[in-house]
Amino acid sequence: MKWDWDRRTCSRRGHVTYAPTDPHLRERLHAETALGPAWRCLRCGDFALGEPGGSGPVGDAPAVPRGKALRDRFILRLLAVERLVRGLAIVLIAYAVWRFSNSQTAVQQLFNTDLGLLRPIAVHFHYDLDNSPIVGTIQKTFQYHRSTLLITAAAMLAYALIEIVEAFGLWAAKRWAEYLTVVATAAFLPLEVYELTEKVSGLKIGTLLVNLLAVVYILLAKRLFGLRGGAAAFEREREGASLLELQYSAGEGAKQGTEQPAEQAPSGK
Incomplete structure (x- = not known):
C-alpha cells in the first residue's frame, strides 16, 4: 500500500x-x-x-509542501528532533564537566574514601579494584588540569550550540540549515571513525550510520553544492509539485486549446 x-x-x-x-x-x-x-x-x-x-x-498563495516535498520535510524534522535531543544531552554533559572542574579535589577525596570502604567487599568477591579498568578510567580524570576540563566543557558547549541551531533550522526547512548540517556533520565523521578504531560499540556504530545517511540524503535530496542541478533544479522541482502551478498550467493549456481553432478558422474558408 x-x-x-x-x-x-x-x-x-x-x-x-x-x-x-x-x-x-x-x-x-x-x-x-x-x-x-x-x-x-x-x-x-x-x-x-x-x-x-x-x-x-x-503569488500571495501559501506555499504548501506536497508529495515528495512533504516527505522530505518529515525526514528533516526527524533529524531536527535527533539533533535537538543530542544537543541538550551534550549541554548537560558540559555542565557536569564544568561542575566537576570546580570541585575536582573534593570529588577525588570522596572517591578515595568510598573506594577504601568498598575494598573489603571487593576482596570478598575476588575483584581486584587496583587493576579495574573502570576505577582506572575514573582515576585518570582526576589527573586532568582544571584548565583542560574548562576547555573541554567550552568545546562541548559550542558543539551543542551547533546541534541546537541545526535542529531549529531543519525544523523550519531552512536551506542554510541543510548546508550547516552537511558541513558540520561531515567535519566530525573522521573523528567518529577514529573513535571506532579505538573501541567499537553499538552506540558509536549507530551514530556514525545516522550521520553518514543524513549527509548523503540531504546532499542528494536538497541538491546542495550544485548536485543534481543545484538550487535552480530544486526550486523547479518544488514549484512543479505545487497544485496551483499544475492547475494554472492545465488552465492555460485548455485556454489555448479553445482559442487555437478560432485563429485557424479564417484560413479554412
Missing part, C-alpha cells in the same frame, strides 16, 4: 484552500455543490466544503 503523504497530513492538520483572483485558475479550484461551495485543497487536491481559507493573487 502506497503511503499518501498529502491526505494523511490533511487528515491531521486539515485542508488548505485558497481562492486566487485569476478567473481561469479560480474556476478550476472552485465547485458548487448541493451543500454549498467547495474549494480544492492545495495539498491533497480533494474538494473541501466551505469558504476558502484565503484569497488574493496567485
